[in-house]
Amino acid sequence: MPAHVMTVQGPVDPGDLGFTLMHEHLVTRFWHASHRYDLACMPEDRRYVLEELSRLARTGCRTLVDVTPVGINRDPEALREMAERTGIQVVMGCGWYRDSYFPARAEIDRRSVDSLAEEMLAEIKEGVAGSGVRPGIVGEIGTEKDWMSPAEERVHRAAGRAAAAGGLALMTHSFASDIGLWQLRVLREEGVDPAKVVIGHADTYRLKPYHMALLEEGANIEFDTLLWYRPELFDNALDLIRDYVHEGFLGQLLISMDTCKAEHLSFFGGAGMTAVHDRVIPGLLGRGLSEADISAIFVDNPRRILTVETKVPE
Ligand SMILES: [Zn+2]
Structure with missing residues (x-):
C-alpha cells in the first residue's frame, strides 16, 4: 500500500486529510471508574454529536482523530457510521487507556508485553474483529498519576512496539505533571521515532522547560484542554503557542479540543x-501568527504525523 492515512472508511491519500483535529472523542463512557461522579460520557443520543460534527464540517474541518481507547467505549462501527453521515473523515485509535480504565478482560497484568502488542498489531493489519475497521493511530494511552504504574508501563511498551511495527503514530494521555518525558523515554526504548509521538494534554502542565525538553527531543506537544481544563488560562495557552512558534517549533505543535463528555x-x-x-x-491570528502558521498546526503537522509510510502487511 502506498503512503496513506488510515481512516475508519479505509486508507486515504495524505494530501486529502485537510484541516484536522487530532484529539477528540465521539463516543465515550467513563462511569465504571469508581471515582467518576461527573457527567462522564458523551450523550447516548447520537443526534447531538452528529449535529456538532455537521457544524464542524461547515467550518472547513475535514478530519477528526478519535483517540478513544478500548475500555472507555471505543466503538468502530459507530465511528464509521458518523463519518458516513457527516462527511468528516475519522481516524480511530487503539490500545488501553490508564490504570482505572483497563478492562479486566484485557488481562494486562497477566499477559506478556508482546502479546499485548500483537493484539494491537492484529487490529492495525486486519481491523477490529467483527468490523474490519482499522486504527490509524495508537492511543490514547496514558498514565494516571505523575508516575507510570507497572501495568501502564506494560501498555506503553506494547503500544510502542505496535506503533513502530505498524508505522503508526502514537498519542499519549499525560496530565498535570512532567510525565510526558517518562512516556517518551519508554517509547523510545521500544523503537518509536519521537517525531511520531504526540504528548497529549501537554497544556495541563505549562512549565516551559518541560515543553522545551519534549520539543528538543523531537516529540510533538498537543494543547487540547484549552476550553475545559482551567479555561481561565486560555489566553496564557495561546501566548505559549505563539512563543513556541517564534522559537522555531511550529512543526511540532498541535491543537485540539479533547471533546469527551456531554458537557463539552x-x-x-x-x-x-x-x-x-x-x-x-x-x-x-490576533497574536501575530500567520495563516501559514495556522495551516501548519492544523493541516501539515497532522498529515506528517498520521501518514503511514511503511508497507502495512495486507
Ligand atoms: Zn486524555
Missing part, C-alpha cells in the same frame, strides 16, 4: 466542537 458540547453549555474555529484561531 454546545447543546450542554460547553464550548462545542467548533471552538477551535470560533476562538482559538482568531486568538492566534
Whole structure:
C-alpha cells in the first residue's frame, strides 16, 4: 500500500486529510471508574454529536482523530457510521487507556508485553474483529498519576512496539505533571521515532522547560484542554503557542479540543466542537501568527504525523 492515512472508511491519500483535529472523542463512557461522579460520557443520543460534527464540517474541518481507547467505549462501527453521515473523515485509535480504565478482560497484568502488542498489531493489519475497521493511530494511552504504574508501563511498551511495527503514530494521555518525558523515554526504548509521538494534554502542565525538553527531543506537544481544563488560562495557552512558534517549533505543535463528555458540547453549555474555529484561531491570528502558521498546526503537522509510510502487511 502506498503512503496513506488510515481512516475508519479505509486508507486515504495524505494530501486529502485537510484541516484536522487530532484529539477528540465521539463516543465515550467513563462511569465504571469508581471515582467518576461527573457527567462522564458523551450523550447516548447520537443526534447531538452528529449535529456538532455537521457544524464542524461547515467550518472547513475535514478530519477528526478519535483517540478513544478500548475500555472507555471505543466503538468502530459507530465511528464509521458518523463519518458516513457527516462527511468528516475519522481516524480511530487503539490500545488501553490508564490504570482505572483497563478492562479486566484485557488481562494486562497477566499477559506478556508482546502479546499485548500483537493484539494491537492484529487490529492495525486486519481491523477490529467483527468490523474490519482499522486504527490509524495508537492511543490514547496514558498514565494516571505523575508516575507510570507497572501495568501502564506494560501498555506503553506494547503500544510502542505496535506503533513502530505498524508505522503508526502514537498519542499519549499525560496530565498535570512532567510525565510526558517518562512516556517518551519508554517509547523510545521500544523503537518509536519521537517525531511520531504526540504528548497529549501537554497544556495541563505549562512549565516551559518541560515543553522545551519534549520539543528538543523531537516529540510533538498537543494543547487540547484549552476550553475545559482551567479555561481561565486560555489566553496564557495561546501566548505559549505563539512563543513556541517564534522559537522555531511550529512543526511540532498541535491543537485540539479533547471533546469527551456531554458537557463539552454546545447543546450542554460547553464550548462545542467548533471552538477551535470560533476562538482559538482568531486568538492566534490576533497574536501575530500567520495563516501559514495556522495551516501548519492544523493541516501539515497532522498529515506528517498520521501518514503511514511503511508497507502495512495486507
Ligand atoms: Zn486524555
